[in-house]
Amino acid sequence: MYETTYHRPSSVDEAVALFGKGKEAKFLAGGQTLLPVMKQRLAAPSDVIDVARIKELIGIEPTGDGIMIKAATTHYDVATSGTVQKAIPALAYLASLIGDPAVRYRGTIGGSLANNDPAADYPAAVLALGATVKTNKRSISADDFFKGLFSTALDDGEIITAVSFPVQAKAGYSKFNNPASRFALTGVFVARTPAGDVRVAATGASQNGVMRVPVIEAALKANWSAGALDSIKVSDSGMLADIHGSAAYRANLVKVMAQRAVTAAG
Amino acid sequence: MGVEGIGASVVRKEDRRFITGKGRYVDDIKIVGLTHAHFIRSPHAHAKVKSIDISAAKDMPGVVGVLTGQQIVDDKVGNLICGWAITSKDGTGMKMGAWPAMAPETVRFVGQAVAVVIAETKNQAKDAAEAVVVNYEELPAAADIRAAIKQGAPQLHPEAPGNVIYDWTIGEEAATEAAFKAAANVVSLDITNNRLVPNAMEPRAAIGEYNEAEEHFTLYTTSQNPHVARLVLSAFYNIAPEHKLRVVAPDVGGGFGSKIFIYPEEMVALWASKKVGRPVKWTGDRTEAFLTDAHGRDHLTNAELALDANNKITGLRVKTYANLGAYMSLFSSSVPTYLYATLLSGQYNIPNIFAEVISVYTNTTPVDAYRGAGRPEASFVVERLLETAARQLKVDPAELRRKNFITQFPHQTPVIMAYDVGDFGASLDSAMKAIDYAGFPARKAKAKSEGKLRGIGLSCYIEACGIAPSKAVGSLGAGVGLWESAEVRVNPVGTIEVLTGSHSHGQGHETTFCQLIAERLGVPISQVQIVHGDTDKVQFGMGTYGSRSAAVGLTAILKAMEKVEAKAKKIAAHALEASESDIVIENGEFKVTGTDKSIALPMVALAAYTAHNLPDGMEPGLKEGAFYDPTNFTFPAGAYICELEVDAATGKTSFVNFVAADDFGRLINPMIVEGQVHGGLAQGIGQALLEGAAYDSSGQLLTASFMDYAMPRADDLPSFKLNHTTTLCPGNPLGVKGCGEAGAIGASAAVINAITDAIGNNKIEMPATPDRVWHAIHG
Amino acid sequence: MSTIKLTVNGKAVSADVEDRTLLVHLLRENLNLTGTHVGCDTSQCGACVVHIDGRAVKSCTVLAGQAAGSNVTTIEGISKGDELHPMQAAFRDNHGLQCGYCTPGMIMSSIDIVNRHGGKLDEETVRQELEGNICRCTGYHNIVKAVLDAAGRMKVSQAAE
Structure with a gap:
C-alpha cells in the first residue's frame, strides 16, 4: 500500500470538505473493496476519508412506501434488521449472501454501490426494486445511477447518504456463487410492482455490469411464475466469459436464477 | 496399548501453542537489525533482461541495498539443481537448462525474480522496488504443453531442443503391443490432469543471518526438510560450507510438497545477509505463492486398456506429456516418471504395461511434487480407465475391479514395484457396505423422479510410500539417499528427548512419535520431547514428504530406542543383580520378571550418568542414534466411493455421501490418521471440482489469487465416512504404511467417476466446475 | 504517521x-x-x-x-490464564487443526458464529458460516465438529456464569 493520510470526520459536511482539500482523496466506508485494491497498489489515494462512523450515515428507517437504508449501514445490519426482513425480506436475504460474515460486519451499502463492482449483489436489488440513491447533492434513480463497470452517476466528491427502497408486491433474489471469489457468477433480483410491472436485474453476467433483462421482464409480466421462463432464451451476446463461466453458461444462469428468484418471491 | 501408546487417539501435544496464538512461524521471528526484502519479478512469461537501472531506488528512504541477478552470478552462487537424473529411451541424459536464483539475462516465467530491494521496512522495500527500472525485450512464449511441442515453438533453453527434457519409457513395449492385438476389447481415454497450486496457508518465508566474526550463516525457513536444504545450499549453491550453516525450520504452516524444495528466495536471503551485513527477511505474499511456489500435476495423457473376452485386463498402454514449467525444480524429473508410471498397475493384475513419458519445458511456474506427487496422476489414469471400461462393457464397476484385483502377495508388477501385502477386496467391501452400494440404483431412480442427476463413482487406489529405500532410489537416478535418522536421549532425570530428521508441519509428530516412547517404556508422553527442524540440534535427516515419516522416521526412532533399551536393561540388571534377559520394561520401570524387584527409569538414567556403578566396560550416558533404511516402499491402498447429485440447470455438484476405506497398516494415532485422510480427500476433491491453475496463451497466470483459484471451503465439502481395513506392512517392524497422501491420490477419480455416471457421458475434465458440467450436459 | x-x-x-x-x-x-x-x-x-x-x-x-x-x-x-476458551479446547479435543496457521482466525471466527447463532447451530450452518476462513490441512471435517462441540460448551459455560 502507498502511504496515505487517514481522516475520520464526524459529519458529512466535514467529510466533503476534507475530500475537497485532498489531492486525490477517496471516501472509505467498510473498506472491504478499497483496502484490498490499495494493498495491491492499484489505488493510491492521497487521503482516505473514513465515513463509517458518521452517525447521520448509519441506520435503517421505514418510509411511507418502503425503507431507507443509510449509506454506512453494514451488510450485517441490513441482513439482520427486523425492519428490512419485514418490509423486503429479499433484500435482507441478499445482504446475508454478500462476501462472508467478517466482510458483512464491515462492508456497507453505500460503499458497495459507489464501487459498482460488476459482480456485486446490491446493484441488482437497487435496480430491480427501482430504488433511489440519495447523495449529499441530489437523488438519483436506480435507472440513472449505474453507468457500466465500476462506474456510476456520482460526481467526484459526491457522497451517497442513503438508499430508499420502495416495497414492491413481490421480490426475490437468487445468486450463483463464483466458486473462487464467492462474488456472484450471476445473481438475479426480480420484483413485481403493485401495479403489475416487473423489473428484473442481473449482476455478474454482463460485460457492462448490472443490467435489466427485458426478455424475462416481459415473460414474467404476462405470467408471474418460474414456469413462464421455461421457453424463453436469454441471449449470450454481451455476456462475460472467463475461466469460471462461458457467455452461454452465464446467459443460462440468468434464466435459472430468475426462475429461482421468482419461486423464492412467491 | 496404553492410554498414550500406539493405537491411542491421543490429543496433540503441539496444539496448545497453536490454539493460543503462540506458534512460532518464520515471519514471527524478529532479529536485531532485521531488514526486509522485496523481489522485483518479471511481468513477462519470456523476455530478455536488457538492463536494470537501480540508481533511483538505491537512494530511496530506508533502502539498504539493491541486488541483481548479475551480482549473484558474479558471486558464483550456483544454479538451482534437479536432484534426480532421468535417462531418455535413446540413452541420453535429461536436458537441463540453467536456473540462476535471480535471472541475469533471460526470464522464462511470470514472477521470476530479476532483482531484490532490501530496506528497513517491507513498505520501504516495496516503494523502492517501483523505482527500479527493468528494460525487457519480450520473446514469444509457450504457455502449455501443446504450444511447447509444436513445430516452430518458442525455445526456452538451448540445452533442450524442441523443449523436450526427456522422453522416457518403462515396461515392455512389444509384449504390450501384442496384448492389444489379441484383446477382445480396448478402452481408450484422453485425460488432462490439471495443474494445481499447493497453497499451504502459510506463505513461504526466509530469514538469512550472517555472523561475520564466526563466518557463520543461519537460515530460518519454511522447509519440510531443513537438512536437505543445508546440504544443497552448501554443496551445490556455494553459499556457505555445511559446518558454517545452520538451517532452522520452526513451526511451518503446511507444506504438501511445496516446501521440500530450496527456492531462490532462500538463497538470496542468505547471500544478501552477507552482502548488506544485516539479517534479511523475506515473507512471500499469496500472489508470490501463486507465481513462485512449485505447482503440481499438469499432464496430458492418452491411456488404453486391453481386456480379454472374460473381462480380464491383459494390457495397459500410456503416453503422457508432463509439463515441468520453465525450469527443473528439485525433484521435478522423478514425479512424472518413477513416482507415476511405477504405479500404473494400480490394484490390478496387469501382465503387460508400457508407458512413455515426455517431459517438456513451458513458460510457466516450475512444477514439482504436490501431495501424492505422480501417484494421484497414475491412480486417476487407472481408475478412470477401469470405470470407463465397466460402462463400455456394461458390467458393474465394482465387479470388474474385483475380478482383476491382485490377490496373491508379494506381487511383482511389470513396472518395477513389488507390492508386499494388501487386501484390496476387503477395502472395497468395506466401502461398498458403508455407502450401501446395493441400494444405489433405487436411490438413483428416486433422485431422477425428483429431477436430479445422481451418480456413484469408485476409486481403488494404491500408492508407494515411505519414500526410500536408498539403494533402490539410487539405482533409479536419485541424487540422495532416503533413509532417516533419529537419536533418543534419556536425560539424567529420566525425561526423554527424541531427535528426528523428520519434520512436522501439521502431521502431529510431536504426539505420535511420543506415543512410540510411551508404548515402549510406559512413560507418560509429557515426559518426552520431540526435537526437529534445526540442523544444529539434529545431526541429519531427510525430512517429511511422500508419507514417509511413520514408516521411515518413526522406525529410525524405534531402532534408536531398541539400543537405548538394551543398554538400560544392562544397567538395570546390574543394579538389580539379575540376568539381563529377565528384565522387562513396564510402566516406566525395569522389572525382574517373576519377582517384585524393579528399578524406575529415572534411577537407571541417573546410574548411566553418574557412572558410579556401571557394568564393566560400559560407557556412561544413555543416548543412542540410528539410521534406518528400509528394504522396500510401503503400499497403502484403499477404496473410495463418492455419491453425488448434479443440478442439471446449473451444473452444480453436491455431495450425498463420501466413504473411504483405507489400509494403512498399523495406526499409531487413529485420530491423527483420520485427520490426514480428511485433508487429503479435500485436496483430491478440490482437484476434481474446484482447483485449476490457468494460463493465457501469453503465459500470464489467470489464477494468481484466491479470487480466481478456487480453494475448497467448508461448504464445498461433505463430512467423510472413514473406515480402515488392516494388513500389516511386513517391511518395517511397526507394520505402518503411511497415510498422508492417500486422500489426495484416490479422491479425484471417485468424484469424476460419479459425475460422469450422473450425467451419462465422459466429456468432462478436471476441475469439473459447474460451467464445465453444464456444458457436458447441454453441449 | x-x-x-x-x-x-x-x-x-x-x-x-x-x-x-x-x-x-x-x-x-x-x-x-x-x-x-x-x-x-x-x-x-x-x-x-x-x-x-x-x-x-x-x-x-x-x-x-x-x-x-x-x-x-x-x-x-481469549483464554483466562491457563483455562482455555471453550472454542480453543474444542479445536484441540476434536483435532480441528493440523499446521496451526489458519487456526487463530478459525477460532476467532467460530466464536463469533456461536455468539450469533447460539445453540441453534447445525453442520450446514457452520459450513456456510466458515465461508471466509480457508484451511488447507483438515478438510474442515474436524473444524466443523469442533465448532458444534464448542457451541454446546459455550452454552454451558455461559449458563454457569
Whole structure:
C-alpha cells in the first residue's frame, strides 16, 4: 500500500470538505473493496476519508412506501434488521449472501454501490426494486445511477447518504456463487410492482455490469411464475466469459436464477 | 496399548501453542537489525533482461541495498539443481537448462525474480522496488504443453531442443503391443490432469543471518526438510560450507510438497545477509505463492486398456506429456516418471504395461511434487480407465475391479514395484457396505423422479510410500539417499528427548512419535520431547514428504530406542543383580520378571550418568542414534466411493455421501490418521471440482489469487465416512504404511467417476466446475 | 504517521505508525501479537480474523486508524490464564487443526458464529458460516465438529456464569 493520510470526520459536511482539500482523496466506508485494491497498489489515494462512523450515515428507517437504508449501514445490519426482513425480506436475504460474515460486519451499502463492482449483489436489488440513491447533492434513480463497470452517476466528491427502497408486491433474489471469489457468477433480483410491472436485474453476467433483462421482464409480466421462463432464451451476446463461466453458461444462469428468484418471491 | 501408546487417539501435544496464538512461524521471528526484502519479478512469461537501472531506488528512504541477478552470478552462487537424473529411451541424459536464483539475462516465467530491494521496512522495500527500472525485450512464449511441442515453438533453453527434457519409457513395449492385438476389447481415454497450486496457508518465508566474526550463516525457513536444504545450499549453491550453516525450520504452516524444495528466495536471503551485513527477511505474499511456489500435476495423457473376452485386463498402454514449467525444480524429473508410471498397475493384475513419458519445458511456474506427487496422476489414469471400461462393457464397476484385483502377495508388477501385502477386496467391501452400494440404483431412480442427476463413482487406489529405500532410489537416478535418522536421549532425570530428521508441519509428530516412547517404556508422553527442524540440534535427516515419516522416521526412532533399551536393561540388571534377559520394561520401570524387584527409569538414567556403578566396560550416558533404511516402499491402498447429485440447470455438484476405506497398516494415532485422510480427500476433491491453475496463451497466470483459484471451503465439502481395513506392512517392524497422501491420490477419480455416471457421458475434465458440467450436459 | 490508541486484549495500548498500516501489522509488528496471521492478499482466507468491539473481522482489511478507539481481541486474549476458551479446547479435543496457521482466525471466527447463532447451530450452518476462513490441512471435517462441540460448551459455560 502507498502511504496515505487517514481522516475520520464526524459529519458529512466535514467529510466533503476534507475530500475537497485532498489531492486525490477517496471516501472509505467498510473498506472491504478499497483496502484490498490499495494493498495491491492499484489505488493510491492521497487521503482516505473514513465515513463509517458518521452517525447521520448509519441506520435503517421505514418510509411511507418502503425503507431507507443509510449509506454506512453494514451488510450485517441490513441482513439482520427486523425492519428490512419485514418490509423486503429479499433484500435482507441478499445482504446475508454478500462476501462472508467478517466482510458483512464491515462492508456497507453505500460503499458497495459507489464501487459498482460488476459482480456485486446490491446493484441488482437497487435496480430491480427501482430504488433511489440519495447523495449529499441530489437523488438519483436506480435507472440513472449505474453507468457500466465500476462506474456510476456520482460526481467526484459526491457522497451517497442513503438508499430508499420502495416495497414492491413481490421480490426475490437468487445468486450463483463464483466458486473462487464467492462474488456472484450471476445473481438475479426480480420484483413485481403493485401495479403489475416487473423489473428484473442481473449482476455478474454482463460485460457492462448490472443490467435489466427485458426478455424475462416481459415473460414474467404476462405470467408471474418460474414456469413462464421455461421457453424463453436469454441471449449470450454481451455476456462475460472467463475461466469460471462461458457467455452461454452465464446467459443460462440468468434464466435459472430468475426462475429461482421468482419461486423464492412467491 | 496404553492410554498414550500406539493405537491411542491421543490429543496433540503441539496444539496448545497453536490454539493460543503462540506458534512460532518464520515471519514471527524478529532479529536485531532485521531488514526486509522485496523481489522485483518479471511481468513477462519470456523476455530478455536488457538492463536494470537501480540508481533511483538505491537512494530511496530506508533502502539498504539493491541486488541483481548479475551480482549473484558474479558471486558464483550456483544454479538451482534437479536432484534426480532421468535417462531418455535413446540413452541420453535429461536436458537441463540453467536456473540462476535471480535471472541475469533471460526470464522464462511470470514472477521470476530479476532483482531484490532490501530496506528497513517491507513498505520501504516495496516503494523502492517501483523505482527500479527493468528494460525487457519480450520473446514469444509457450504457455502449455501443446504450444511447447509444436513445430516452430518458442525455445526456452538451448540445452533442450524442441523443449523436450526427456522422453522416457518403462515396461515392455512389444509384449504390450501384442496384448492389444489379441484383446477382445480396448478402452481408450484422453485425460488432462490439471495443474494445481499447493497453497499451504502459510506463505513461504526466509530469514538469512550472517555472523561475520564466526563466518557463520543461519537460515530460518519454511522447509519440510531443513537438512536437505543445508546440504544443497552448501554443496551445490556455494553459499556457505555445511559446518558454517545452520538451517532452522520452526513451526511451518503446511507444506504438501511445496516446501521440500530450496527456492531462490532462500538463497538470496542468505547471500544478501552477507552482502548488506544485516539479517534479511523475506515473507512471500499469496500472489508470490501463486507465481513462485512449485505447482503440481499438469499432464496430458492418452491411456488404453486391453481386456480379454472374460473381462480380464491383459494390457495397459500410456503416453503422457508432463509439463515441468520453465525450469527443473528439485525433484521435478522423478514425479512424472518413477513416482507415476511405477504405479500404473494400480490394484490390478496387469501382465503387460508400457508407458512413455515426455517431459517438456513451458513458460510457466516450475512444477514439482504436490501431495501424492505422480501417484494421484497414475491412480486417476487407472481408475478412470477401469470405470470407463465397466460402462463400455456394461458390467458393474465394482465387479470388474474385483475380478482383476491382485490377490496373491508379494506381487511383482511389470513396472518395477513389488507390492508386499494388501487386501484390496476387503477395502472395497468395506466401502461398498458403508455407502450401501446395493441400494444405489433405487436411490438413483428416486433422485431422477425428483429431477436430479445422481451418480456413484469408485476409486481403488494404491500408492508407494515411505519414500526410500536408498539403494533402490539410487539405482533409479536419485541424487540422495532416503533413509532417516533419529537419536533418543534419556536425560539424567529420566525425561526423554527424541531427535528426528523428520519434520512436522501439521502431521502431529510431536504426539505420535511420543506415543512410540510411551508404548515402549510406559512413560507418560509429557515426559518426552520431540526435537526437529534445526540442523544444529539434529545431526541429519531427510525430512517429511511422500508419507514417509511413520514408516521411515518413526522406525529410525524405534531402532534408536531398541539400543537405548538394551543398554538400560544392562544397567538395570546390574543394579538389580539379575540376568539381563529377565528384565522387562513396564510402566516406566525395569522389572525382574517373576519377582517384585524393579528399578524406575529415572534411577537407571541417573546410574548411566553418574557412572558410579556401571557394568564393566560400559560407557556412561544413555543416548543412542540410528539410521534406518528400509528394504522396500510401503503400499497403502484403499477404496473410495463418492455419491453425488448434479443440478442439471446449473451444473452444480453436491455431495450425498463420501466413504473411504483405507489400509494403512498399523495406526499409531487413529485420530491423527483420520485427520490426514480428511485433508487429503479435500485436496483430491478440490482437484476434481474446484482447483485449476490457468494460463493465457501469453503465459500470464489467470489464477494468481484466491479470487480466481478456487480453494475448497467448508461448504464445498461433505463430512467423510472413514473406515480402515488392516494388513500389516511386513517391511518395517511397526507394520505402518503411511497415510498422508492417500486422500489426495484416490479422491479425484471417485468424484469424476460419479459425475460422469450422473450425467451419462465422459466429456468432462478436471476441475469439473459447474460451467464445465453444464456444458457436458447441454453441449 | 499517526498515534493510534486502542484497547487490545483488555489493555490500553498506543503506537506511532504510518497511516497505511493495517491493523494486522500493528498487532504483529508493533504489539508482538504474532498469533494473528496473514494468509492472502485478497481478504479471503481469514487467518487474520480478530474481534473488533465483539465482531469478528479481517484485520488485514482494516487500517490501524479505523480501529483507533476500539476494543480489539486477538487469539492471545481469549483464554483466562491457563483455562482455555471453550472454542480453543474444542479445536484441540476434536483435532480441528493440523499446521496451526489458519487456526487463530478459525477460532476467532467460530466464536463469533456461536455468539450469533447460539445453540441453534447445525453442520450446514457452520459450513456456510466458515465461508471466509480457508484451511488447507483438515478438510474442515474436524473444524466443523469442533465448532458444534464448542457451541454446546459455550452454552454451558455461559449458563454457569
